[in-house]
Amino acid sequence: MNILILGSGGREHALAWKIAASPLVDKLYCAPGNAGIAREAECIDLDAADHKAVIAFAKERKIDLVVVGPEAPLCAGIVDDLEAAGIKAFGPTKWAARLEGSKGFTKDLCKAHNIPTAAYRRFKGAEAAKEYVRQKGEPIVVKADGLAAGKGVVVADSVDEAEDAIDMMFGGGLGQPAWEIVIEECLIGEEASFFALCDGETAIALASAQDHKRAFDGDKGPNTGGMGAYSPAPIMTPQMEKRVMDEIVKPTVAALAKAGAPYKGVLFVGLMITAQGPQLIEFNVRFGDPECQVLMLRLMSDLVPALIAARDGQLKNFDLRWYGDAALTVVMASKGYPGAYGKGSLIEGLDAAAQVEGVEIFHAGTKADGERILANGGRVLNVCARGKTVAEAQARAYRAVDRIDWPQGFCRRDIGWRAVERET
Ligand code: AMP
Numbered sequence: 001m002n003i004l005i006l007g008s009g010g011r012e013h014a015l016a017w018k019i020a021a022s023p024l025v026d027k028l029y030c031a032p033g034n035a036g037i038a039r040e041a042e043c044i045d046l047d048a049a050d051h052k053a054v055i056a057f058a059k060e061r062k063i064d065l066v067v068v069g070p071e072a073p074l075c076a077g078i079v080d081d082l083e084a085a086g087i088k089a090f091g092p093t094k095w096a097a098r099l100e101g102s103k104g105f106t107k108d109l110c111k112a113h114n115i116p117t118a119a120y121r122r123f124k125g126a127e128a129a130k131e132y133v134r135q136k137g138e139p140i141v142v143k144a145d146g147l148a149a150g151k152g153v154v155v156a157d158s159v160d161e162a163e164d165a166i167d168m169m170f171g172g173g174l175g176q177p178a179w180e181i182v183i184e185e186c187l188i189g190e191e192a193s194f195f196a197l198c199d200g201e202t203a204i205a206l207a208s209a210q211d212h213k214r215a216f217d218g219d220k221g222p223n224t225g226g227m228g229a230y231s232p233a234p235i236m237t238p239q240m241e242k243r244v245m246d247e248i249v250k251p252t253v254a255a256l257a258k259a260g261a262p263y264k265g266v267l268f269v270g271l272m273i274t275a276q277g278p279q280l281i282e283f284n285v286r287f288g289d290p291e292c293q294v295l296m297l298r299l300m301s302d303l304v305p306a307l308i309a310a311r312d313g314q315l316k317n318f319d320l321r322w323y324g325d326a327a328l329t330v331v332m333a334s335k336g337y338p339g340a341y342g343k344g345s346l347i348e349g350l351d352a353a354a355q356v357e358g359v360e361i362f363h364a365g366t367k368a369d370g371e372r373i374l375a376n377g378g379r380v381l382n383v384c385a386r387g388k389t390v391a392e393a394q395a396r397a398y399r400a401v402d403r404i405d406w407p408q409g410f411c412r413r414d415i416g417w418r419a420v421e422r423e424t
Pocket of ligand 1: 141184185186188191281
C-alpha cells in the first residue's frame with residue numbers, strides 16, 4: 001500500500017514511525033512532515049488546506065489511504081473531498097468533525113442522549129450570558145464556540161472573572177468576536193484522556209493518557225499545547241474505561257450514525273473523573289499531540305489494518321494488542337514558548353539520547369540543514385520512553401533528555417509526577 005500522512009508535528013512523526021513499521025506499506029509519504037519524519041517517510045511540500053493539490057498528489061502517486069493528523073483539515077472537510085474523489089481517507093467527515101469544531105453542537109448532542117457532561121447554556125449575546133453567570137455563581141466555565149487551539153476556555157474562580165471572559169470573547173479577544181459562547185458548570189475531579197477507534201457504527205477502546213498543559217514544573221505557568229504525557233492514566237481503571245465506553249463513546253457513535261453522519265476515525269475523549277463518575281469535558285476528532293506519541297509506543301499490533309478497518313466499517317471483530325508497559329513523553333520546547341521564541345538553533349546529541357534503553361525520539365518542530373538538526377517551532381522534540389512503570393519510563397526519558405545538547409531549549413522536569421506519586 002501507498003500511504004500519505006497529513007501533518008508536521010510529533011503526533012505525525014509517531015504515526016509515521018508506527019505506519020512505516022507495517023509490512024503492508026510499500027511507500028509512505030508525509031505532507032509537509034519535518035526532519036524526523038523524513039527518516040520514516042518521503043516528505044512532500046503540500047498544503048493540507050489545498051484539497052485539490054492533495055487529491056492530485058494522491059491520484060498521481062496511487063495513494064491507497066490518507067491519514068489526517070490535525071483537526072483543521074478534518075473540520076475543513078478534507079475527508080469528504082478525498083472520498084468524493086475516490087481516495088480512501090482515515091478521519092471523520094466535516095459534519096462529524098463538529099464534535100470538535102462546535103462546543104454547542106456537542107453539548108446539545110450530549111443532552112439529547114443523556115451523555116454525562118457539565119450542565120450548560122448557549123449564548124449569542126453578553127448581557128444574557130452575564131445574567132446567567134450571576135445567577136449560577138462561581139466557579140464557572142466560559143467557552144467560545146469554534147476551534148480556538150485551546151485558548152477559548154476560561155475556568156473562572158469569580159463572577160467578575162467570568163464576566164470579563166464573556167466581554168473578551170464577544171469583544172474579539174480571541175482574534176475575532178465569538179459568535180456564540182457556552183457557559184457551563186465547573187466540574188471537580190481528575191482529568192484524563194481516553195481514545196477510541198470508530199468505524200461509523202462500532203467503537204473499540206484504544207488506551208488512556210494524561211497530559212501536562214502548563215509550561216512549567218508543578219503545573220504552573222501559561223497553558224501550552226502540551227508539555228508531556230503518559231499512558232495509561234492510573235485513574236482509568238478497566239471499570240472506568242468500560243463506563244466511558246458505555247456511557248460516552250458508544251452513545252455518541254450511535255447518535256451520529258442515527259443522525260446520518262457516522263463517525264469514523266479516532267475519538268479523543270477529554271474527561272473529568274468526578275465523584276459521580278466520568279463526565280465529558282470535550283471531544284477531539286483526532287489523536288492528541290503529545291498523547292499519540294505514548295499510545296503508539298504502547299501499541300503492539302500493526303496500526304495500518306486498524307486504520308483501514310475503521311475507514312471500511314469493519315471494526316466489529318477487530319482486536320488490538322497492547323504492551324503492558326507504561327509510556328511517557330517529555331516535550332522539549334524553544335525557550336520563550338508558548339510566547340515568542342527564536343528559530344534555527346542547533347540541536348546536538350540526539351543519536352546518543354536515542355541509545356537509552358526504551359527511548360524513542362519524535363520530532364515536532366525541526367528542520368534539517370544537511371546532517372544538522374535545527375529547531376523550527378515552539379514544541380520541538382518529544383523524548384519518549386517505555387518502562388515497566390511510569391517511574392521507569394520517566395527515568396529513561398530524562399536520561400535521554402540529559403544527553404541532548406540544546407541550550408536554547410527547555411523542558412519540564414516533572415512529567416508524570418501524579419502517576420509516579422501514585423506508584424510509590
Ligand atoms: P477544553 O478546551 O474544553 O478541553 O477545556 C480546556 C481545559 O479547561 C480542560 O482541559 C479543563 O482543564 C478545563 N475545563 C473545561 N471545561 C471544564 C469544566 N466544565 N469544569 C472544569 N474544568 C473545565
